[in-house]
Amino acid sequence: MSENKAINMAEQKIQSNSTNLNSDAVQPLSATNPTNALTLYITSTGTLKTLGFDAYAKDVLPNEWYASWKPEALKAGAVAIKSYAWYNVTYPRYPATSYGAHLTDKWENYQHYVPGSSHANTNAAVDSVSGIFMKNSNGVVFDTQYRAGTSGQAGTEGSGVLSQHGTQYLATNYSSWNYKAILGYYYNFSNKSNGYIQFTGSGSNPGPYSTNN
Numbered sequence: 001m002s003e004n005k006a007i008n009m010a011e012q013k014i015q016s017n018s019t020n021l022n023s024d025a026v027q028p029l030s031a032t033n034p035t036n037a038l039t040l041y042i043t044s045t046g047t048l049k050t051l052g053f054d055a056y057a058k059d060v061l062p063n064e065w066y067a068s069w070k071p072e073a074l075k076a077g078a079v080a081i082k083s084y085a086w087y088n089v090t091y092p093r094y095p096a097t098s099y100g101a102h103l104t105d106k107w108e109n110y111q112h113y114v115p116g117s118s119h120a121n122t123n124a125a126v127d128s129v130s131g132i133f134m135k136n137s138n139g140v141v142f143d144t145q146y147r148a149g150t151s152g153q154a155g156t157e158g159s160g161v162l163s164q165h166g167t168q169y170l171a172t173n174y175s176s177w178n179y180k181a182i183l184g185y186y187y188n189f190s191n192k193s194n195g196y197i198q199f200t201g202s203g204s205n206p207g208p209y210s211t212n213n
Contacts (some may be wrong), residue, residue: 030117031090032135034053034141038056058122061081061125062118063107064077064081067120070122071128072178072182073168073171074122077164083134084144087144089102133201135199136192136194137195148165149164149165160180163186170185
């Protein structure tokens with residue numbers, strides 16, 4: 001079991017004046033090595049939840065990617081989701097900081113987190129990339145932007161913005177590409193990374209067509 005999975009997911013009640021918390025309550029953390037947990041604000045209950053990145057991703061991935069998609073597309077999604085969360089832990093911003101959190105569950109501002117929404121396929125994808133995050137060619141976390149894209153199209157190579165539908169297109173039409181190659185297609189040599197992106201726990205990606213695990 002990974003260290004992330006062992007993190008207690010206990011909820012904490014927000015004090016009545018929590019919306020007036022100074023943003024300094026959440027300090028930027030390491031930009032080169034991810035921490036073990038994040039703090040999430042749950043809008044419906046007005047509570048804070050502390051949980052590991054894997055646990056967080058398991059209740060985000062099926063709401064951002066289709067659980068029926070190819071395993072490598074889902075793995076790419078899992079790494080993108082966790083890396084986006086890590087970036088926000090390192091550089092927390094409004095509105096999460098107004099609650100003393102790193103992120104909220106509001107998809108309009110962050111990622112679509114729904115407690116209890118995990119799926120066997122997406123869980124398997126998250127488990128297979130446990131401990132793996134993206135960094136740019138300088139070894140620093142970056143804002144892993146992504147958007148829906150267009151079904152049946154890869155999206156723009158080197159755009160710095162991942163296409164969710166594009167991950168499925170690449171996984172379907174380029175069977176030798178693993179999730180690293182898919183992620184590299186969007187982020188290598190982009191406005192997010194001057195060279196090849198790197199992956200924590202697994203070294204740097206040797207190229208956009210790598211099939212290394």
